[in-house]
Every structure is written in C-alpha cells, then in structure tokens.
Amino acid sequence: MTPTAKISCRNLWKIFGPTPDAFLARHGGAPKLEHFKAEGMIGAVRDVSFDVHPGEILIIMGLSGSGKSTLIRAITRLNDPTAGSIMFEGQDLLRVSEDELVELRRHKMGMVFQHFGLLPHRTVLANVAFPLEVRGSPREERERRAMEMLKLVGLEGRESYFPRELSGGQQQRVGIARSLAVGPDIWFLDEPFSALDPLIRREMQDEFMRLQKMLKKTIVFITHDFEEAVRLGDRIGIMKEGQLVQLATPEEMISQPADDYVRQFTSNAPRDRVLSVGSIASHMVVPPTGAGVAASAKLGDAAAQVLASDAPLAVLDDMGQPIGSVTREMMIAAMFPSRDADKHPERQP
Amino acid sequence: MTDTTMRATADRPSVGIFGPHILVFGTFVVATVALAALFPPLDTWPEEWVLPVREWVTEFFAWLGAVAKPVTRTIAWLLAQPLAFVEAVLYRGVPDWGLKPLPWVAVVAGAVLIGHWLAGARLALFAGSCTAYLAVFGLWQDSMQTLSIVLVTVPLAAGAGLALGIWATRSARADKVLNAALDLMQATPHMAYLAPVVVLFGFGQVPAMLATLIFAVPPMARCTILGIRTVPSDVMEAGRMSGCTTRQLLWKVELPAAQQTLLLGLNQVVMQTLAMVVIASLVGASGLGQKLLYSLQQLQIGKAVEQGIAITLIAIVLDRLTRAAMHRAPQRIPDGTAWHVRHVHLVAFLAITLGAVLLAQVLPQLSVLPRNMTLSFGQPINDVVRWISRNLYAYIKPVRDTITIWLLLPIRDFYLWLPWTTFIGFLALIGWYLGGLRLALVPVCLLGFMMVAGFWTPLMLTIYLVTGCTILAIMIGVPTGIWASRHPRGAKVTLTICDTLQTFPSFIYLIPVIMLLQTSDLSNVIAMLAYATVPAVRYTYLGMILVPKATVEAATASGANARQRLWKVELPIALPEILLGINQTIMMALSMVAITALIGSRDLGQEIYKALPGAETGRGLIAGIGIAFIGITADRLIGAWARRRKKDLGLA
Amino acid sequence: MKIVSRFMRAGLLGAAFASAAIGGAKAEDSADPIKIILNNWSSQVVFANVVGQLLEKQGKAVEYVPSDGQLQFMALANNDMDFQIEVWEGSHHESFVKSVAAGALDLGTHDAVTREDWWYPSYMNEMCPGLPDWKALDACAEKLATAETGTKGRFVGPPADWGKHYSERIEALGMNFQEVPVGQAATLWAELQAAYDRKEPIVLFNWTPNFIEAKFEGQFIEFPVFEPECWSDPAWGQNPDKIYDCGAPAKGYLKKAGSKQLVEKWPDAAAFLKKVNLTNPQFASAAALVDVDGLTPEDAATKWIADNEATWKPWTE
The missing domain is CATH 1.10.3720.10 (MetI-like)
Known part of the structure; x- marks a missing residue:
C-alpha cells in the first residue's frame, strides 16, 4: 500500500450466487474463470487492487456488465464485497460497523448517480440539504449550505422547484450539489453524464472540470465512454469480466495497451490530443537540425511541423536535450493507425 | 408420459x-x-372418515374468545374511542356539553373545498353535489354513521397494511408467509369473517370495523410492498450515500418515493371498506347498510336503491378524491406567502363551518335538513320493478x-x-x-x-x-x-x-x-x-x-x-x-x-x-x-x- | 396529528372523570345508555322505538343497536345488548334457550300468540277448490310446478336452518311437493309480491303477526292438527311409520328478553320492561303504520305512544 494513497483497494472480490464465501474458500481464495462457469457463480469483481491518490481523478471504465458499477458499489459498501480490503484514511472500510459507515458517508463521501437519484417529493433545496438533514444539521445551517452549493452549480433561483420541473442537466446539477453538500473528502461519480444528451454532456463535463479545479477532490469516476475518460481522467482503469485489465494514464494506455481488449477500446480515442511526441518517438537520436519537437507536445500540436519536414526531427526533453527522433511516417502511423499498424504502434518504417 | x-x-x-x-x-x-x-369410497368420501375439523375450529374460537376476552374487549374499547370522536363530529354531537355535530352545509362545503384543493373546480362540483345528495334525499344521519366507520377504518387499515408491507420488504420469510396469508384473506368472502369476529369481539360498530379491516388490509399491504420494491435503485442508493440510517431511509426516502403506489393502496382500502358496509350491518354496524337491508326486507326497492346510491356516491367521491391526491404533484409555493394564503382552503372551510354553526342557531335547516324538505324517487322505482315483474x-x-x-x-x-x-x-x-x-x-x-x-x-x-x-x-x-x-x-x-x-x-x-x-x-x-x-x-x-x-x-x-x-x-x-x-x-x-x-x-x-x-x-x-x-x-x-x-x- | 392526540387524551380524561362521578352515585339507574335491539321487521322496530321513547320519557339514556335475528342472543348473554322486545317461539326458541343458559334473562311473555306454517294468497281458492285443506293443495300440486321441481309442486320454504322439518312433513304425508328453501325472509316477500302481482299460484312459509297480513290477503293451509306426540311418536297420525305428519303448533309464544346487566344496572327500567305486554292486533297495527301508512319507525312509535296512552300508562306505574 502506498502510504500517500487516499483509498487503497486490495484483492477485492464480489461474487454473486449462493454461498459466495464457501465458493471462494473452496478455491483457495482465487477461483479461476472456469470455476465460476462450472458452478454457475458470477464474479462481478475479481481480485481487483488499485490506489486512488489524493486530488486525482481516477476513471474506471468498461462496457456494461464489466463490473465497474459493482466495483464502485463495493468501495462505497452499497453492496458489501465478498473479500478483500479497502483502506480509507487508515481504516479498513470492510471492517467498520454499520454506524461508523453511516458516519463516514455523512461526512467524508459524496456520490453522484447516473439517473440522478433525486427525491421526487422534495424541492431542489430540500434535496441538496438532505444529507445534512439526516446528519442532524439545524434547518437554517443546512439551508444556507445548500444555497451555497446551488450557487456553485449555477442553479440559483431554482431552489423551490421540484425535480420534475427541471431538465436532465439541471437535475444532475442538483445531484452534484447534493453530493458536495457534506464537503466530502472523496467523491464518487457513477456514469454521471451518461443519461444526458451529447451537447449537455459536453457542457457538464466542462462544468465538472471547473468544479474540480476549485475543489480539488479525490475522485473515482465511472464511465463507459473512453472519450470522456480521456478528457477528464488523470488515470484510467479498464475493466473486463470483473478484472482490472490495465490501470494507466491515458497516454500510456494508448501507446502501450496491455492487450487487444484495451487496444480496441483505445482505437477510437482522439489520439492527436492524448499522445505526446515522446511516446511515439524512436530512440535513434538524430542531431537537431534546426528546431526539434518537445517530447511533451501532443501529436496534434506537433503534426504540422513534423509532416512538413522530409528528414527525421529531433525530439527534445524538457531541458532541450535530444532524446530521440520522429519521422513523417511515424507521425502518420500514430495518428491514423491501420488495423495492421494498430497492432504494432511502435513499428519502425 | x-x-x-x-x-x-x-x-x-x-x-x-x-x-x-x-x-x-x-x-x-x-x-x-x-x-x-x-369401490364406493372412491366415489363418495364416507361420512365416518370425515374429520371433525369444523368442531375443532369452533371449539378453538370459543376457547380463545373466553380466554382472550380481557384483551379483545380492551382492543374493542380502544378502537371505539376514535370512532366516538368522529361520530361526535359528524352526527352525534356532544349533548352533555351542548355541542352539536357539524351542520350538513359545512360537510358539503368541506367536500367542495377538498375537491377544489386537490383537482380544481370540476371535482369540487362533483364532490359537493354527491354530498348534497345525501342531505337532500334524507339520508344524512345514516350516511354520516357509515362515513364515521369508513373514516376511522380507513386510516387503521392503511396503517396496518403499511406496517405489514414494510415488514414484508424487510424479511424474506415474512414476505413468503404474508403473501400466502394475503391470498387467503382476499379470496375468502367477507361474510366468513363475521362469526369469528363476533365470538372474539362481540357486537356493534367496532366488530364491524374489525371485520372490515381484515378485508381492507391486504390491498394496502400489497401496494406497500410493490411501492417500496419499485423505488428506483438510484434513489435508494442516493439515500444511503447521503448517510441515512435504516430508519431514515424508510421514512425519508422509501415511503415518500413510493407515495403514488401507497395512495393507490389507500384508494383500494376505501373501496373495500365501502364494499363491506352492508355486510358489516349483519354484526351490528348501523348506518346506510343496515337501513338498506331493512328496506329490502320491506320490499321497498326504491328506497334501497336510494340508499345504495348513497353508498356508491360516498365510494365514488372518496375514490375520486384519493385518485386526485395521487395525481397531484407537490406544488411550488413562493417564499414569504402568508399563512392564510397558503392554507386558503382550510381558512375557507373554518369560516364556512363557523358561519354555518352560527346561522344554524337561527335556521335549523342548515344543521339537519328536515324531512319535509327532502326528496325521494323511491316510489317510481318500486313501480317500475313491479311493472316489469308483472308485464x-x-x-x-x-x-x-x-x-x-x-x-x-x-x-x-x-x-x-x-x-x-x-x-x-x-x-x-x-x-x-x-x-x-x-x-x-x-x-x-x-x-x-x-x-x-x-x-x-x-x-x-x-x-x-x-x-x-x-x-x-x-x-x-x-x-x-x-x-x-x-x-x-x-x-x-x-x-x-x-x-x-x-x-x-x-x-x-x-x-x-x-x-x-x-x-x-x-x-x-x-x-x-x-x-x-x-x-x-x-x-x-x-x-x-x-x-x-x-x-x-x-x-x-x-x-x-x-x-x-x-x-x-x-x-x-x-x-x-x-x-x-x-x-x-x-x-x-x-x-x-x-x-x-x-x-x-x-x-x-x-x-x-x-x-x-x-x-x-x-x-x-x-x-x-x-x-x-x-x-x-x-x-x-x-x-x-x-x-x-x-x-x-x-x-x- | 399532535393536537388531535392531545384532544383525545383530554377527552379520555374527561370520560374517566364522568364515569367516576357516575360510580359515586350508585343508588338509581345508571346513566349509561340501555342498548335496545333493532331487527329488520316492522313490528319489532316500531315497538323497540316505543319502549325506547317511553324509557327516555322516564329519563333513561337509550341506544338502538341493529342486529341479526339470531346473533342477538349471544350479544344478550354477553351484555353487549340489553333488551329484545320480540322473541319468537318458532324462529328463536333454540337460540333463546341457549342464551338464557348463558346468562340472558327471560323478561316474560306477551299476550300475543304466534303461528308459523304454509300459507297461500286468497285468489288461489278458485284455482284449487277445497283450500285451505292440505289435501286440496296436494291435488293442486301441478299448478305449482316449475322447471326445477318437474311435476312436483313448489313450496317456498323458510331458510334451511330454521328447523321446521317441512321436507319431512311432505314425505310423511306423501305429498307431491318439493321444498325450495330461501336464504332470508326478504326473499319470501319478494316471491310473494311477484306472484301476487301476477296472480300466480304460490305456497310459501309465513307467520303471524307480521306486516304481511296488512298488505296481502291469504290464509294458512290446514294440516292435521298438531299434538306433541306427532313429533315424537311415529304411530300417531295418518302415517304409522313417520313423525311430522301434522301441522305446526298454532299458538307459539312471543317473549321479551334482556341482558343480565339490565336488571343490575337499570333496575327501574327492567321493572318497566317486564310489564310491557302486547296483543296480536297491536303488533299487526303497529307494523301497518310503517308498511301500509309509510311512516318511519321512529314516527310510528311516537304516534303509537300518543294514541295508546291507556295501554302503556299502566306499565310505567
């Protein structure tokens, strides 16, 4: 466990079916996929370990049924995991009592849901104040705080509306305001923008980034949209059949996918905005003829320069020292990978 | 095969x-x-093989009735108190304190105002005219007796159904047992409950209420189960992540979110309660049901029809009102609205009631419509039925x-x-x-x-x-x-x-x-x-x-x-x-x-x-x-x- | 909600004080209401109201409780109800005896006598010459046949549990009839009304005194005259092998019944109720006030009290 991690999951299992504990024990705590098939059990989360660092946005993504929703519900203990440990501020979440869990949720966690999860019978203000109400804040205090939150998400003037009177985007703003009302240390978002129209989704993503710049929360964010993941995430974890296939920065994931599954996922990613020149450069150092390209430059920014040059261009590190070279062909191959090239992104021409 | x-x-x-x-x-x-x-035993089950189950059950209830009498009579007494209160308000008054019951004009006004509050002018007019029918056709006293039982039974049945329903959603075993019990309770005819109820609780309005309860609880329990089960999982999870304890989750999230289905259950309770009105009079409930049976006994079909229509109208009005409540979403009220504006219907009702009570001192017709001012279409109906029978x-x-x-x-x-x-x-x-x-x-x-x-x-x-x-x-x-x-x-x-x-x-x-x-x-x-x-x-x-x-x-x-x-x-x-x-x-x-x-x-x-x-x-x-x-x-x-x-x- | 419950508590407290006050003055009749049973036939309801109004004149509190004609006896035994003005030998005897055994009181017999038996409307005299003799009826059986009974005559009998043994009588007398029991008395009257309107032949169960004689003209069928041996000794009567080969007793009792607490809590009222005594014409005319003149039972009772002071005055002294 990294001592600096905010949350640290180790060997997390969530198994559905009759007597999952016995099943796990029977197979030495590590049943294989064929065991699940043979006994008709479902391994929604299988042996997942990862850390969430303070202030980072960790994206968990995968197709539906990959176990990402189960994973976030395991971490928040909305569904108790079958085995493993989740360290949160030095406490194992799986060992805290029901009362302690309620206290943690009341003060340290916030969560946003795909379908908003607003209480239909309460006004916008009462929805946002709800977590404060259940923890016993006096009315005046919680309404003042809720108003602040509504201001934060730009819903001033709508506090006496009911959820049904708002658009989807506005409803999710209420959901966000509610999840932030308790001032959580860690913020969970479960596909928060998936139910929204594409245009609104874009707007909400911007809004989310704006908020995060101000608040600097530690975030676990679930999505099935790789583009969204790349846009928002500091690191991305890809799940498949309950397992965490790869956990890496967006760039690493595109340039060095762990397997074909990840590669397929990344194939539609906006490579020009994710990949940097350094990640596609060859290690063959060429003398800097004129201006080189910065290794940290995104492909999209360096493309014009590289494509205009007939000779390989030098790639420079932050100190301006050459660390490799990049050619026009390499640039084209990286930006528009053919199916064949897709398998060997680092191939030399 | x-x-x-x-x-x-x-x-x-x-x-x-x-x-x-x-x-x-x-x-x-x-x-x-x-x-x-x-082999004749395969054709007709021989009499000597019949188990005396019915005797066992009869004896059991006789024993239970004797043993549990203090308990059952206490329950009956407890139930009688709210009933006495509602009866006093609606038709009995409190003669000892010189208090009169609500004048019929006030009750009609109440129906109008509730209708208006829930769904506007049309429902107001409908509820008002139906309630007025009760007064105009000289059925006021009986209708108020029936209404008293309904008004006390409905919340009790709704409460009991709610509790059972909640229990079923908390425990899988309770769910199983309850489901079978509810099936049986609903499929058994109302009348079959009367005998055990009489043995245990005696006679009169309260046992009639209890027999009604047995019949009216199941739909409420079922709707509660359904309502709680169909609360969207996002809403439930949002409640839990907001830090609700189990109890807070139930009262602040599950039940309010299931409100529509619960109201449907309430609606069913009302209908079942009114369906019991006539049968309950067999164990001593007075009111429209008893008068209806009496009219039939006298072959006064027309009068029975008038009384039957009164029961139906009460049922329909309560049905429409609960339905309207179901469709009525909470309304936004601007901040700083004065209390009397916010509660304009209540204020109006209090004003009319006060006015009616005062005016009734001068004009007693406002309190109870005298018989010579009431209408009847009983005789023509009698004539029609007999004409059909003759011709x-x-x-x-x-x-x-x-x-x-x-x-x-x-x-x-x-x-x-x-x-x-x-x-x-x-x-x-x-x-x-x-x-x-x-x-x-x-x-x-x-x-x-x-x-x-x-x-x-x-x-x-x-x-x-x-x-x-x-x-x-x-x-x-x-x-x-x-x-x-x-x-x-x-x-x-x-x-x-x-x-x-x-x-x-x-x-x-x-x-x-x-x-x-x-x-x-x-x-x-x-x-x-x-x-x-x-x-x-x-x-x-x-x-x-x-x-x-x-x-x-x-x-x-x-x-x-x-x-x-x-x-x-x-x-x-x-x-x-x-x-x-x-x-x-x-x-x-x-x-x-x-x-x-x-x-x-x-x-x-x-x-x-x-x-x-x-x-x-x-x-x-x-x-x-x-x-x-x-x-x-x-x-x-x-x-x-x-x-x-x-x-x-x-x-x- | 809170306000209501507070109100209720205050009410209960008040009730407790009130009952304590009553408990203190035990010398006379209790101020609690005497529960008088209402059934669903007219004479009973009118006279229940008559005694109720007379009791109120004497300053007693009265409450009317509707009840089924049979279930009431258990209520009397349990002190759930206090007074019944009409107990019929024919219909109630068994339940009444049980109820007395369980604690209810026999408050004496009216002068009125009751009769229950087969009955027919007078216009049938022309259709079946020789009526009201039962043999003439038997000869007329085919005119009373319907789809269900085939060639047999249809006798509309009392509810099956009234224990009248009419099917046994049909068999014992060898009659060409079949009994069709009804579920309740109203069904009898509906049958009678319909047949009467259409002037169709009908034989049905009926009793006196009731309101029927005020509305419909007719007589009882005369069967072999009842003697107690008829019901116990097969040798008696025209069928040597069977009992029930005779008519029903023509003079049954009509009694009053009360609860045990009636005498204990309201001794004055009980003494008055014991004296109440009515005759056949009085029952019939009271029923007619409602069934023929169309008064409500309450108004009929008021009128009866106004018109018959000579009758009720002695009861109150």
Missing part, C-alpha cells in the same frame, strides 16, 4: 390444454369412474326455463355424479401437465381438504354455480368486449356501466332478480353475473386493443376477411388476456357466492350464512376458506395456462 415427451410438448405451441394428451386424460377418467363404481315475466319465463333445463340442471347433475377421484384427479392431471408436481398438488391438497372436512356437496354445488355463471359471463362478456374494442364511443359507455355495476351494493339486485326468476339457481347465477361479467368485458376489451396493429394489417393484406381476422388472428392473440379476465370472472363469482345464500342456495355461501346465528365459527370459516380454495385452484391453473400461451406467442 416420459420426461422427454413433456419437454417436447412444452416447446411446441399448444392449442388447448389437452393437446396430444387427450388419450391420457380419457383413460384416466374412464379408469377412475370404473374404479369408483367398484315482462311472460317473456322472461321461457328464457329462464330454457337456461335452467338445458344448462344449469345438467351441469349440476353432472358435478354431483362425478366421483371425487375423477374430479380432483382430473384437475391434478391438468396441473401436472401445466406446471409439474407442485401445481398438481394444489387441487389435491385444497379440494381434498374440503372433502375430508365434510364439505364435498356444498363444494361441488359452489363449483356448479360458478361454472354456470362463468359460462354465461363469457357468452355475454366476451362479445361485449369485442364490440367495445371496435366502437370507441361504445367502449366509454360500456366501461362506465362496468364501474357502476361493481360499486353498487350487490344486495339490491337480489330482490328484483327473485321477483323475476324466483328462488332458483338461475337467480343465484344472475346475481353473481352482475359482478362477474365485468372482468370478462374489461379484459376482452383490453386484449383486443393490445393486439399488435401490424399483425392485423398483415392478416388483412393476406386476404383474411373480418371474421377470419377475428377468429384466426385477434382472438388467439388476445386469448391470454381473455383468460385472465375469465380468471377474474371466477374470482368475482366466488366473492358473490356468499351473497347468493340470501336468495337461497345449498352451496358454501349458505354454509357461511347458516353458521352466523349459532356462531359456528368452524363451519363458517372453513366454508369461507373453501371458497378461497376454489379461487386459488382456478387461479393457479388458469394462470399457468395463460403464461404458457403468452410464452408460445412470444408475448411474455
């Missing part, structure tokens, strides 16, 4: 239940009939004789002749074919129990009446439903008639039916028909409306004419819905069986009715449960059949 053939038939779309198994069924029938002829009897008699001789008597004789082994075995065989061993055991256990308890003949006579009623209901209801599905305007009229038929107290039908058809099985069947045809019409209509348009158009394009379309396309596709309708028809017919006892029959309903005077709890309760058992058996078998049809048609 091997396992493989079973599976093979299950995969193939089956047309009837029998399908290729007609041989199996035929052989079984012949074999059991032959065996029964050889149309000549035409009705041949119909009556034909149905009796060619339909009813043959069915009756056939059922009474059937050996029990054939009857129960045949149903078990159908159950096995449709749903395996579990389903096969249903008729064996339930009907077998009734036989062993010594109720075979009334059981078969009940099944006979229900069969006759169902056949006639299908003959009338299915064509009506098809017709309605073709004529939108006709549909509206038909469905309104259906509503009215179901809310009108069934007792009123009895006297005219007897005048025209005499005390006979046909009278029993007709009295049941008034209720039982309704679901046949409704579900046929629904099934026909739901037939996919594309399928009908495809049939037309294939050159099918209207008749072919109906028989080869629409009816087969609508069949599962129609089957459910028939299922409901059987349930309705069964719920009316107890009422036929008042005409004169020898079925289980008569057993229930006969058990009342001597408080033979066992006899009445087991007969009631027997009716429930018939219902449950029919429900399971038809349900399995309808499900299979739906699966075959890919509509599931």
